[in-house]
Every structure is written in structure tokens, then in C-alpha cells.
Amino acid sequence: MKVLIREDREKLGREAAAHGASLIRTALRVRGEAAIIVATGASQFATLEALVGSADLDWSRVTVFHLDEYLGLPITHPASFRLYLWDRFLRQLPVPVRAFYAIDGNADPLAETERLGRALAEHRIDVAFVGIGENAHLAFNDPPADFDTDRAFMVVALDEACRQQQLGEGWFATLDDVPRRAITMSVPAIMGSEHIICTVPDERKAQAVAAAVEGPVTEAVPASILQLHPDCQLYLDQPAASRLTGAQAG
Numbered sequence: 001m002k003v004l005i006r007e008d009r010e011k012l013g014r015e016a017a018a019h020g021a022s023l024i025r026t027a028l029r030v031r032g033e034a035a036i037i038v039a040t041g042a043s044q045f046a047t048l049e050a051l052v053g054s055a056d057l058d059w060s061r062v063t064v065f066h067l068d069e070y071l072g073l074p075i076t077h078p079a080s081f082r083l084y085l086w087d088r089f090l091r092q093l094p095v096p097v098r099a100f101y102a103i104d105g106n107a108d109p110l111a112e113t114e115r116l117g118r119a120l121a122e123h124r125i126d127v128a129f130v131g132i133g134e135n136a137h138l139a140f141n142d143p144p145a146d147f148d149t150d151r152a153f154m155v156v157a158l159d160e161a162c163r164q165q166q167l168g169e170g171w172f173a174t175l176d177d178v179p180r181r182a183i184t185m186s187v188p189a190i191m192g193s194e195h196i197i198c199t200v201p202d203e204r205k206a207q208a209v210a211a212a213v214e215g216p217v218t219e220a221v222p223a224s225i226l227q228l229h230p231d232c233q234l235y236l237d238q239p240a241a242s243r244l245t246g247a248q249a250g
């Protein structure tokens with residue numbers, strides 16, 4: 001895992017997006033198509049904004065997979081990840097993407113995980129854009145995460161720390177409003193991506209970042225698995241990096 005520390009979230013997002021865009025460009029040149037995974041949440045604001053500004057990318061040849069979604073939340077709810085991706089990413093692009101595999105959190109959950117798993121199995125993922133939660137989750141894989149599942153998408157329960165984070169970010173009015181279950185891409189499925197770009201701004205992530213980067217690889221710290229990926233770049237702002245010893249920083 002390569003750690004890159006930048007002074008603020010805008011710079012971090014711009015650099016992460018530029019790196020991602022160059023990987024997508026390479027895939028388009030070499031394979032004629034590309035497939036990516038996109039995440040949501042406050043950690044992805046700057047990255048997605050910069051990514052949609054990559055005007056030269058031929059998005060019509062890019063397939064997009066959706067990382068995680070709440071179960072049972074209507075698409076019209078302000079916290080819906082599908083709404084987020086439509087608003088901040090898909091509708092901002094100059095042309096429609098080749099395909100968008102949205103997670104339908106209102107469909108039959110098991111059938112939905114199987115449908116998405118079949119679709120993912122047919123694609124090579126060039127770039128996964130992800131974040132890390134305050135509880136060190138990767139997608140909605142809260143601790144202890146399953147590092148060995150053979151499922152690509154799973155129904156998971158959200159822990160209290162995860163639900164508190166969503167409340168704290170202002171997506172919901174009360175903790176009771178935060179759904180208790182979600183569909184998430186699994187840890188092995190994310191790790192199967194050729195390249196991972198993980199963007200993590202904010203001081204409230206500092207402890208999770210330190211554990212993920214400097215601690216042991218353990219299911220108790222889901223994002224620690226990124227240490228084992230052959231090409232993962234972790235973009236931090238200074239507050240998010242504030243608890244690192246500095247040994248890994250580039």
C-alpha cells in the first residue's frame with residue numbers, strides 16, 4: 001500500500017481522480033473498455049467531482065459497479081447511495097456510461113446479491129475507488145469483516161459505530177432512521193480489483209487510518225487488508241494522517 005499525504009481534501013481528491021483517470025485511460029487504450037467501482041460518502045466528494053471533470057475520458061466504454069447500499073431506503077431519500085451516485089457522478093458525465101450496476105436496496109436482498117455477483121464475475125475491475133469508515137470499514141464490511149467469503153456481494157448488519165458515523169455526517173435526522181442492514185461488495189471482491197484508490201480525508205478517520213496502515217492485517221480492522229493489495233494507493237489529508245508515525249508516507 002502506498003500512502004500519499006496531501007494538505008487538504010481538495011488536493012487529495014484531485015490527485016486521486018487524476019491517478020484513477022490515467023488508469024481508466026490505459027484500460028481503454030489496451031482493452032478497449034474499462035470497469036470501475038465507485039463508492040459514496042463524504043470521503044468521495046472531491047474525488048468524484050474531479051473525476052467527472054476528466055473530460056477526455058470516453059465514459060461510454062466504462063462499466064460502473066456500485067460498492068454498497070442501504071437495505072430498504074427509498075432511492076428518493078437524501079442518504080440513498082444510488083441517488084448520491086446519480087447526482088454527483090452519473091448525471092454529471094458528458095455521455096452515459098456503458099453500464100451501471102446499481103445496488104437496488106429495495107429488491108429481494110439475496111437475489112440482488114446474486115445478480116450483482118454474476119455481473120461482477122464477467123468483468124475485470126480496473127480501478128476500485130473506495131474509502132475507509134471511522135470504524136475502519138471497507139465498503140459496508142464492518143468489523144469483524146469476512147476476509148474469506150466466496151460471495152462477491154453480501155447482506156450485512158451495520159454496527160453502531162457505522163450508523164453513528166452516518167448520523168454524524170448529517171445524512172439522517174436520528175440514529176433510528178439509519179438502516180440496520182445493507183448490501184455490500186465483499187472484501188475479497190474489492191481486493192480482486194487491479195488497482196485500488198482509497199481516499200480518506202478528515203481527522204475523525206485518523207485512528208482507523210493508523211490501525212489500517214500500521215497495525216496487523218486483521219478482520220477487526222477491515223481496511224488493514226489493503227496492506228496486502230499489490231497496487232493500492234491511499235490518499236490522506238494531513239488530519240487523517242495525523243496519527244501515522246510517518247514511516248510509510250510518500
Ligand SMILES: O=P(O)(O)OC[C@H]1O[C@](O)(CO)[C@@H](O)[C@@H]1O
Nearest residue numbers: 039040041042043130131132133
Ligand atoms: O465517505 P464516508 O462516509 O466516510 O465512508 C467511507 C466508506 O464507507 C462507505 O460510505 C460506506 O459507509 C463507503 O461507500 C465509503 O467508501
